[in-house]
């Protein structure tokens with residue numbers, strides 16, 4: 566290789582390295598500033614303070630921060646009573662700032678990532694800072710931990726109705742309760758098509774349709790747990806984690822196993 570060629574090769578190499586570096590930095594900034602998951606993962610750099618371990622509150626939050634740990638602890642207690650043993654430890658992020666809520670991608674929901682470790686990030690505004698909503702999101706976190714730990718996954722191996730149905734076991738709001746179920750199913754006459762709400766379509770439709778999806782999912786999962794027990798639910802989630810098929814595990818009740 567001549568001196569001129571070497572110089573040219575060196576120039577291309579530097580150009581390539583600089584371009585790669587710019588791309589990496591751009592992707593990094595984009596992820597942590599402009600995607601809800603990235604933003605949630607890096608809240609400590611976006612004007613939030615750690616109120617207690619894994620609870621972040623917007624520095625400009627005007628609500629009563631003293632009451633927050635008590636409400637969260639009560640929700641954790643409810644989650645613990647349901648599972649018997651809680652393995653997840655989600656990050657809870659609280660803000661009332663509209664711009665920050667937009668960046669967080671929601672004011673009362675949970676995002677889980679399952680790469681190397683399972684981490685769930687729960688976003689809440691003061692309107693949703695109550696035991697039912699927090700217990701609901703903590704239950705999602707525990708469900709996700711149980712199906713994802715030790716595996717790398719980018720998709721949801723359980724139907725949305727099942728995920729929401731479990732979360733609602735710890736959400737005691739009447740609008741999702743047994744009475745609501747009786748009305749929603751027209752005194753049990755109306756049959757539910759769960760196949761129609763396995764994916765994101767669960768959240769689509771008008772308010773009444775979405776509420777219906779929550780109501781019927783809560784009841785279906787409640788019924789399954791009464792018939793099979795909480796240990797069977799845990800075993801089912803572990804079966805999913807090991808790569809099992811949801812419907813074959815779900816339809817295989819304890820009674821038919823013997």
Ligand SMILES: [Zn+2]
Nearest residue numbers: 701705729732
């Ligand atoms: Zn939910």
